[in-house]
Amino acid sequence: MNAPEAKPDLDSLPIKAEAKQLNFYYGAKQALKQIDLPIYDNKVTALIGPSGCGKSTFLRCFNRMHDLYPGNRYEGEIRLYPDDVNLLASAVDPIEVRMRLSMVFQKPNPFPKSIFENVAYGLRVRGLKNRTELEDRVEQALRDAALFGEVQDRLQDLASNLSGGQQQRLCIARALASEPELLLFDEPTSALDPIATGSIEELIHALRDKVTILIVTHNMQQAARVSDFTAYMYLGELIEFGWTDDVFFRPKQKQTEDYITGRFG
């Protein structure tokens, strides 16, 4: 927990992104209902809730992953600041959105390439060809992901030779390399052992100073450990949002309290 006694007034905090009246449909089935949620700049916001509550669905709206599959439909807006663009607008290409935001997945998914090429992938996709610049930025990303020391003398090894925790940190480096404006984590430790989970959590905590983070987690302790803000979702609706310690210790909603205290979920 990292909230000091005196928490700044929410209105004074800069907002990085904001969902406004967001509805989402898988075909005819509505998966998200009227969600309004601010994502504060350089803070970690955690999404919690029982499985099937729509937290991953919500996260995948931000980088338009739902556009990959037919029959999905958004209503409402997700605005990205400061240029105040609606990420969900049909005039905005999903690829443009994905070039600006990055995502880390549930299971480590390194490409069947070398460690170096994994991190360089996003940069190459963005048209970067200069070898020295590539090397510099790959190194920086690996350092930011606290992986450089472990892999610096085997950058040309296949990424699949790394351990699960290292693979996930590689995926974080890959996501960081393209300097995202917002970093999305979809249950990033659900496939990892406790030790690897610990190192990923430390990393997320440290990254907060560099990038705004939105993280979905199935693990409430994790939300309490890494996040500044917490949003509790249930059945596609946002039930409660606030400073993490408020949500955990002074929930306003009975439903949230029941979930947090383990009476339900």
Add this chain to the structure above:
Amino acid sequence: MSTHSQIAGRLAHRRSRQRKEKLIELTLLSAALVAIATTLGIVFILFSESLVFFRQVPIWDFLTDTQWTPLFSDAHFGISVLLSGTLTSSAIALAIAIPMGTVLAVYLSEFASPRTREIAKPVLELLAGIPTIVFGYFALFFVTPLLQKIIPGLPGFNLLGAGIVMGVMIVPYISSISEDAMRAVPVLLREGSYALGATRLQTAFKVVVPAAFSGLAAAYILGISRAVGETMIVAVAAGMQPNLTFNPTESAATVTAYIVQVAKGDLPHGSLGYQTIFAAGLALFLITLLFNLAGYWLRRRYRETY
């Protein structure tokens, strides 16, 4: 309550049941052994008959002689003459089948709508099911006349027409195995690429194709094996004249076409001319065996990865 006789009866029943089960298992095993026996049979026949041949023709001459005239009085047995026909026609076929099969597989696996896929795959399967003798007919009477309009002086029998049709015939094999391999690549890997802002095309060629590489390699290798072993298209459309050439606009016999030609004739069993087809068959078998084993190994590798 069980008496002694009831227990004894039950035990006897159990023994007979176990005997029956064992018998069934043995029967099934012997059926499975037929496949082994077939391979052994092939190896035995090809080697034993070739041995008769190699007693009269030194294996060195077989490999290095540049003439193949087994039926002349001045007989020469240089397999390279037939191999040149096989190599040329296979090269033409693969130059068509590999790019076309790969593009088709990438398109069907990564781009096509489910509807297009549902129509395209059965059509490709039907294409793959057409008997090769019909393709041979098609090469001789449709493709070659067409080619003769473009290339004046092209003989009626030529490696080019046969090779092209053979290529089209192999496309469905390559595309189907390649597509299987690409569809086995986990969705998570694709999403990882999309999330970094890659297009479908970049994802297909920079992530999916490398991930499915061993499957694609298996598809190509099995395609090669099929081209080398293909018989009727070349027998009908490429001609039966042994000709040491790599020129696709010439007529030349392949290993397979030669075997057909001899078998169609009335050579007496045991004559040297008759034995040649087993030596040629042995060469063919060993070449395709090599490719098949490599293809099998590669295919198993991509199946194990995911």
Add this chain to the structure above:
Amino acid sequence: MPKQRSTRDLSLIRRLIRSGKRNETLFIATGLAALALAVLTFLALFIDMLIDGSPRLTAEFFSNYASRKAEKAGILAAWVGTFTVMLVTAAVAVPLGVMSGIYLEEYAPKNRFTDLIEININNLAGVPSIVYGLLALGMFVHTFGMGASVATAGLTLALLILPVVIVATRESIRAIPGSIREAAYALGATRWQTVQHHVLPYSMPGILTGVIIGLSRAIGETAPIVIIGAVTFIAFLPGSPVQSAPPFISFDWLSAPFTAMPIQIFNWTSRPDAAFQANASAAALVLVAMTVVMNGLAIWLRYRLRRNIKW
């Protein structure tokens, strides 16, 4: 990390997206062209045969023997030969293939020996068909003295399609969940009872699909039966299997010489006379129709099967 993308960054991104889209359109066009080429080949082949061959497709064409005169020649001996050969092929390949498949999936221990069988079957599937012809020539024709008969051809093609039947059997058995087997064992069934009452019936449609695909391949195979010395000119039919006098059933047809559809086509194709070429077209049309119907049936069966899977 940047708080905001500069406009220069964004316009670079948009330019990249535009060129990416262009490449994608280009590739989709290439893919569609490849698909169109495959379909067009199929159509060209079909239409070409239709134009050349359809005038010859009369009732006499099916009821006449081959002849030196093209306009009198028919495919009676050929289609009857194909039919009888297929009978032998199916009678041998189906039980052998299904039994092998059952053994490998339900009985075989996982060891190096079964690995060997596995590799062996995979390799057999890739052996050129002409090599099977050489096997049959050396083994059945000369060593066993069976001659160029219906039985020889049927056995040869049976060995040829055996891998197809085995693989299809194994795949459809593998699709049956283990819980079904456990349920049967829990009720006290023996291994064979489980196979007989559960595994085999549930995998039947899949096996049938494989059998049809195998037979449709066998029906068009030319090389192996040319090698064993199928006769190209034949003016009689194999003896009838059913007879009016005791013992009513005869197996003489098995040892009869024969011709078959692909042989007939091959023979007519190698004649220089254009009239025979028309015959070849007509016969090829009949053969393609046979294989298309069989393959279509298999595709349809598989499609239905996929829809009806309930577990």
